[in-house]
Amino acid sequence: MFFIFIGVILFIASRAISNPNLIFSKYANPLRIVAFVLFLLGLSSSVIKQVNAGEVGVQSIFGKVQNQTLTSGLNFVNPLASVTVFDTKTQNYTMSAVHDEGDKSGDDAIRVLTADGLEVVVDLTILYRILPSETPRILKEIGEDYRDKIVRPVTRTMIRDNAVYYDAVGLYSLKRNEFQGRIYADIEKNFKKRGLVLEQLLIRNINLPNSVKQTIESKINAEQDAQKMQFVLQKEKQEAERKRVEAQGIADYQKILSTGLSDKQLQYEAIIAQKELAKSPNAKVIIMGGGKSTPIILGNN
Known part of the structure; x- marks a missing residue:
């Protein structure tokens, strides 16, 4: 123009x-x-x-x-x-407590109150895109600044609304995936009404109050110490069992030697051993003694 x-x-x-x-x-x-x-x-x-x-x-x-x-x-x-x-390509919107890491400068993390009344700080990134067929409606009803009018406020509101169903420790550990799935469903439903598609929701970090962190760390350390002690006790039990089996084997061996071998059996074993020595190429002369005397073996070496 x-x-x-x-x-x-x-x-x-x-x-x-x-x-x-x-x-x-x-x-x-x-x-x-x-x-x-x-x-x-x-x-x-x-x-x-x-x-x-x-x-x-x-x-x-x-x-x-x-x-x-x-x-x-x-x-x-x-x-x-x-x-x-x-x-219409995939876009991302990040809200982070780290300066200059999110879409808005400064601390832009989401602060929520949990079921036990504690304040938890959530860092979040969402991936979304616009439906091409819905762009005329977006322009008429929302305008070009849909990120600030829809994406940001809807995301922050849904996180706050759902965080009240969980305690702080649950959000940090066992209930984290459940919490993420719950807010994903709510945000997806709200986006769909306005011509947006939520592709993925990523909870990047959940920061707990220092008092709760110390409690969790103490509990984890105590559990690790208990597991370590259990391992040591198990190892000592195994070592004691090994020594007991070894001692029992030695006792059984000595019992067999003292009660199970007769003179005739010992004489038979000696004859077998002398026969093997006679077959050896290194043995030349074997002088057999009488009675229980030990045979003398003469060789070239």
């Missing part, structure tokens, strides 16, 4: 100086050509609108929003229409 406006101004100026009696009349035709070129350039830029990938355009003519959306690529539009572009 800017080039069209400039072209019209230049065309009027060229008509004004086209009088031959004026010294500027010689510039009338060149000025008229420039005006015509600018008019065509402005007309083409107003009629053709480029929409990038992952975006849709919504036309509005004199404040009236058109229901038909412009898809990615080149689109022919009414030159009098203004086009509002919406991002």
Whole structure:
């Protein structure tokens, strides 16, 4: 529209100086050509609108929003229409206690009261996107600043409304997944009514009061000490059992030696051993003694 406006101004100026009696009349035709070129350039830029990938355009003519959306690529539009572009890709909104980490500078974490009356600080990130078919309705009913009007307040309200059903320790440990699933369902339902799709909800951190943290840490340390002592006792029991079995085995062995072996059995075992020695290539002469004497083995070495 800017080039069209400039072209019209230049065309009027060229008509004004086209009088031959004026010294500027010689510039009338060149000025008229420039005006015509600018008019065509402005007309083409107003009629053709480029929409990038992952975006849709919504036309509005004199404040009236058109229901038909412009898809990615080149689109022919009414030159009098203004086009509002919406991002339909996945977007994220972070609320964090860490400065400059969230979408708003400073401490933007969500402070909630739990069922036991304690204040818990929640850091959160949500992933969402806009339904392309709902962009005309979003422009008419909400506007372009849907992040501040819908995404942020709905998320913070749903978290506060659901936190009152849990105590602080439950939110921090056992009930965390249940809490996350509950607020996801509520936020998803509210987003859907307004043309938004909730893709994922991430509870990044839950900060408890210092007194509760100390209590939890003391309990965890006590449980770890108890588990450690139980392990030591179990190990000592196993070691005592091992020694008992070993002592019983030695006692049984000694009992067998004292009562189970006769002289004839010992003599038989000695003969077997002497026979094996005789087969050995290192044994040359075996002198057998009488009675219970030990045999003498003579060799080359």
